Amino acid sequence: MIAVDFEKGGGLVPVIVQDAEDGTVLMLAYMNQDALEKTLATGLATFWSRSRNALWTKGETSGNYQHVQSIAIDCDEDTLLLKVKGDGPACHTGNRTCFYRALEEE
Template identity: 55%
Template sequence: MSFDPATLKFDERGLIPAIAQDAQSGEVLMMAWMNAEAVTRTLETGRVTYWSRSRQAFWIKGETSGHVQDLVDFRVDCDRDCLLLQVNQTGPACHTNRRSCFYTALRDGEEVELMAPMGG
């Protein structure tokens, strides 16, 4: 059965959340938004392409930073309203220069940073 992005359940803005996960370690790296065209571009090129809500434009992860995401596996959840992108991540995934965007934890009601920015 061939895949048709139109079968996905996009929100009222035409977007679907996409979770990027490291294909080797399983670490959750980030969450961003995709529209149908970003899904198509990602599947055609193997380079993960998102939709920037703030810039209203496509962005290929790592295009300017060099911190690229190469697609390994593309998964659709059971409700077809969320994507899991297993990727090979080069460098940090987060714009704060951390490996993951999920670097803040709540411990006993306090926020704790679990990782420092990479490199210097």
């Protein structure tokens, strides 16, 4: 397995989460080594919450789990791309994706 470079980001790497079926970008989150290991062990997307300073498995509260279909790493080995099948919307607002607003919106 290719080593993920957690050092560049102070122990965290950004993770782009994409719908495995249609390619929609669903969200951006962060992982540390523990989150990656739990994701690999369970098949459920698990991240590091920077605000709570804790691991969180997407869906543990909402039921909207993300089942990981594949994980890719970028050329610098410091960003991950998860392709997932979700049990519901990715965004805590109820929207399918966290990227549902145009920057120009007021």
